[in-house]
Amino acid sequence: MTEAPAATSLVDGVLHVRVSTSRPGNPLDPDALLAATATLVDVASGSLDAGAVLLHGGGSNFCAGGDVRSFAAAPDRPAFIRSVADAFHAFLRGLHAAEVPVVAAVRGWAAGAGLSIVCHADIAVGGPGTSLRPAYPGIGLSPDGGMSWALPRIIGRARAHRVILTDAVVGAQDALAWGLLSEIVADDDEVLPNATAIASALAAGPRPALRAARRLLAASAESGLDAHLDAEADAISHLAGTPAGVEGVDAFVEKRRPDWTVGR
Structure with a gap:
């Protein structure tokens, strides 16, 4: 799978948003989300005619979380990470303000910020190789992207506490049973086509x-x-x-x- 040529594109009423880069692991793409945030403002105002949003990754994973290497390289880590979190949260606010159905094609890993994004999708499609993980404890940080707000509402307080505090890996079947995924397709290569079909049907609807x-x-x-x-x-x-x-x-x-x- 190759990286999409643009962070966002409008196809048949569906706003396609690439949330991660094609670099190894497919980390979160702050530049792509910044562009997507501006586009979502147009959707919310009605100046862009989109009936659904499709979130997908830039490679074999949906999103493996923030770019930890950029965290380490920042001269002022707290200030840099705050700027990343603020931009990420602006994107999520824009996603909600757009008020159109959001479909996520959750192929491979959705870790850290990737898991947070999945929590904000209306419909999340996974495959047999889909895995979700908080990841924040592994680098000594706490969740962002609304994970600590959304996850308890989706999977329940007890499960959310265990998953986040122990940095548990949630496989596809558990994610489906707990309500993190809406469906699992038979093959990982079918995740994006299936999610695209759902988003297209929603955009063509009432x-x-x-x-x-x-x-x-x-x-x-x-x-x-x-x-x-x-x-x-x-x-x-x-x-x-x-x-x-x-x-x-x-x-x-x-x-x-x-x-x-x-x-x-």
Whole structure:
């Protein structure tokens, strides 16, 4: 697998984002994420017509974490690592603010920052060779990228504490059973094509409805049931008056395939 020619590219409504470099191990690519952050701002504002985001690696691994060699070479390590963390977090904030479904093609290792990124995907596709690991304790550092916030919400408090504190390796089958991966394909070479197909189907679907569903899912962990029921009622009633909502209901009644490009 060769490195993508650009950090981001828009293909058939899917924003492809390369999160790691093609260097050995495929470490996090801060420059690529900086470019992706700017592009995600355009998605959030509506100036870039993307219906889904596809996250993938620059080689045989999704992302093996931060570039530790650059950490070691920095004259002021705390300041340098803070700048890397801030840029990384800006990317993750942009990913959430874009309010479109996020699909991750998790081939090979997702370690450190790579695991953090997986935690922010709506759908994560892995293969038999997929492995996930916190990695931070191994270099004497604590998690970033929201790992200590997201992982307990995904796999539960007890598992998250054990995984992070013991730097445990989570194999593909456990990752699937615990909810870190959404599915496992039969061959590692099929991870990216499968994830791309999912992202393309989402981008071709009812985008306003998917955005609303993603907002509701994101809010569900922090909202009470009463307030969340009101939010759901507000969302579904609003969507019923949008072109996509009208088209979806009418197509169902008329027994035809809906045209989700209506109103875009």
